[in-house]
């Protein structure tokens with residue numbers, strides 16, 4: 001299937017934010033490990049969160065998707081898997097990385113695997129740190145990459161971990177740490193990639209009753225024995241998904257309001273709104289909605305997006321419509337995602353007519369007259385959504401494999417269609 005995107009004029013639209021993917025993954029894991037029952041209210045039901053839920057079910061945790069909620073029966077820190085199990089994490093890095101440490105809480109070995117692309121996404125630094133904490137991690141295929149077989153136990157103690165490729169390595173150990181035999185102390189010798197996701201991890205852990213101490217992003221200690229307690233857990237809206245909706249106003253002009261976002265959220269992709277503001281949009285944040293409005297022209301900016309990787313492509317799309325160049329830094333780790341995102345974004349923007357310069361850790365977009373092209377997102381939801389939005393300003397865009405948005409934002413096309421934008 002192909003979605004054809006035509007040029008539209010200024011917009012005036014209001015959308016509900018899809019629920020947060022990162023919060024839903026973490027609430028599922030905390031609820032599964034907790035003592036007692038958890039009710040996750042307003043979760044994201046998308047391909048990736050279903051993969052985490054299915055993985056937990058494979059580990060023996062009863063859970064049920066009900067209308068508007070997930071009911072999870074916590075296993076009090078020991079997964080009751082009946083024997084060795086294999087969990088297919090598909091294309092979801094968060095599922096694979098976060099379940100890797102949790103797998104040590106099963107009585108039996110766990111094999112974690114995924115899509116062909118997932119098998120190219122690194123897990124080496126996570127494996128190394130888990131071994132230092134008592135786990136056994138065997139690489140079934142290529143060393144440093146899934147599939148991995150996890151056995152042994154989470155003894156705990158102190159170790160260093162390199163999170164410069166992915167913050168998910170650190171989040172993984174933190175989330176399982178309350179169930180280690182001893183306290184877990186992690187030192188991060190290098191600045192972690194996507195550090196804001198460590199704030200999301202800490203937020204969920206605290207919300208479920210764990211005890212975590214930290215010094216910024218370079219030292220964390222989790223108390224062993226302060227177990228998660230089952231609870232009613234509401235999931236806030238997703239700033240990464242909302243970025244595509246805000247970007248519609250930025251590239252087409254007019255106004256887009258998104259409801260259901262937490263204005264005080266620790267989600268790093270809130271930074272996308274700072275970028276839009278710096279480029280010349282008006283951003284207002286009320287109790288009901290966050291609104292982006294553009295009446296004049298956009299200016300290029302220079303911005304570090306190292307903590308907000310999932311909105312780099314959205315920002316690149318907006319930047320291509322500005323009146324001057326934009327330099328986005330902190331992009332090195334985008335090569336490890338569902339696709340080599342900087343490469344794909346640069347190649348597509350160049351085909352559309354923009355000037356693009358790429359370095360190891362930056363992306364500079366020089367606007368020029370643009371024309372629509374056919375985009376094959378190669379199973380990367382964010383490529384599909386970012387270029388669909390740009391298509392609304394440029395016209396003549398064709399997005400192949402539109403179903404790949406199911407990974408994080410299953411209602412994306414319907415949301416645009418519902419507001420008359422497609």
Ligand SMILES: O=C(O)C1=C[C@@H](OP(=O)(O)O)[C@@H](O)[C@H](O)C1
Pocket residue numbers: 021022025093094165166167168171193194197309310333
């Ligand atoms: O922990 C998480 O929920 C995520 C962390 C980020 O990954 P990296 O830390 O690998 O950059 C982000 O890109 C991903 O979509 C979700």
Ligand SMILES: C=C(OP(=O)(O)O)C(=O)O
Pocket residue numbers: 048091092093094095310337338382408
């Ligand atoms: C990188 C992403 O997710 P994950 O790492 O979970 O595959 C994403 O959603 O952009």
